[in-house]
Amino acid sequence: MPDIPARQAVKYAVIRGVLDAIAWSGARRLLPSAGGRGVIFTLHHVRPSNGASYDPNAPLSVTPEFLDTAVQASLEAGLTPVAVEDLPELLADPADKRRFVSFTLDDGYRDNAEHAAPVFRRYGVPYTIFITAGFVERTHSLWWETVTLLTAGSDEIEFDFGGGAETLELATNAQKHAAYARFSTFVETAGEDEAVARIDALARRCGIDPLAVTSDLTMDASELRALAADPLARFGAHTLTHVNLRRVSEARLREELKGSAQAVETYVGRYPRAFAYPYGFAAAVGEREVEAAARAGFAVAVTTQPGVLSAAILDRPTAASRVSLNGYFQKKRYVEALLSGLAFKLT
Incomplete structure (x- = not known):
């Protein structure tokens, strides 16, 4: 693993301790309701480890082998894989008691097609890639x-x-x-x-x-069009410029939402029903942004604020929580602990 700053190392040690305690104690089997109706997973890069000792973005990168493990763990836990944009309708059905898992990938990295898509195809799992138009057009840097x-x-x-x-x-x-x-x-x-x-x-x-x-790392329009032929692949909007939406004007907020949706339709031939807020933490997503995403017509919009699925998503489908699959926690027991939902009650 790459070197990390001391403060981050302490934070990760605490999180690891909580996840290990959940995994080894068997608590997840005693409190099954803590897992709610399932989870939406967040991913970014899916690629082989580069072995670098310095990589500040290591949390955003998991290996294809770990993604395979995460899919297996979800299926073994009895979760039904669905596309994220279908969640509100599924959860609104009182007769449907299933628990769900949705896999989402932000930014449109080329390794999503090269390394993640084959894993999802192996298990028949739908996945949603959130596209930033400025990356596709090579007008904005990461x-x-x-x-x-x-x-x-x-x-x-x-x-x-x-x-x-x-x-x-x-x-x-x-x-x-x-x-x-x-x-x-x-x-x-x-x-x-x-x-x-x-x-x-x-x-x-x-x-x-x-x-x-940007060109080296992200897919262009032709690559997105080719990937769209995969019936498991879905595509969502992720703004035009990957800007913190909470810090822009009302006019630009509308442009970033609507313009990115129109761009995605141009690339893949389908108007997106899902949106992901850039960064996604509380300082990047407020009530204004949640309401704007709803007015823009998205069925669901996702943050990066952690939590499991619950009936609350029906009240605020454009403020959905997600669970990050972090590059520093690439073990099956950690996925199982996250699926239990207990980690979000203890941290």
């Missing part, structure tokens, strides 16, 4: 991937976060992680468009083409 390359490939870089130029030392993994955190905070707190543009400019000065990174 700043987190750009910053990873910047910090991984240099011993120092100079950047102005707003208080004058600073030299960031990058000789050790700890220094690299600290620099990555600075850039993340910069994107979260400054004007996001301007922050990303300045990161892209720095990357170019350092010999990195940020749009080439």
Whole structure:
């Protein structure tokens, strides 16, 4: 596993302890109701491990073997795999007592087609990929991937976060992680468009083409069209520019929602019924965004805020919780513990 900062290591140790306690105690069998009506899983990259000692995005990457394990664990737990956009209708049927699992993948990475789709086909499991039009069109960068390359490939870089130029030392993994955190905070707190543009400019000065990174990692329109031939594949919208929607104007919010849905229809020939909020945490999704997604006509919209499925999704289908399949927790017992729902009551 890659090196991680001390604070993150402590956090993960606590989470691992909770999941292990659930798995080894057998508590999930004593409290089956804690699992609700199932889960929506979140994934990003699905690809073989790169073995890097420094990878700040490692939580967003799981191996194809682990995805296979997660599918198996879900089926063994008695969950019925369904497409995420079908959940509200299924859960609204009082005669249907089944528990469900939906697999979703954000950002449209090429490895979703190369490594994830074959796993889903093996088990006949539907899956939904959320598409950002700016990535497909090669007009917007994945700043987190750009910053990873910047910090991984240099011993120092100079950047102005707003208080004058600073030299960031990058000789050790700890220094690299600290620099990555600075850039993340910069994107979260400054004007996001301007922050990303300045990161892209720095990357170019350092010999990195940020749009080439986008092209290397994400599917283009022709690849999406080819994948759409898979009857198990569904596609949802994920904005035009992958911006924090809570920080944009009303007009841009509407544009990001509607424009991305129209773009997805252009790529795959079907208008999307599902939407995923970029970032998805509480600071990126509020009541305004939830209501806007409903007005835009999405049957369901998903956050990254953890929780199991319940009847509450019928009241607020555009504020659905998801459960992350994290690259640092790639064991079957952790999936089983997550499916139990107990982890969300204990953390």
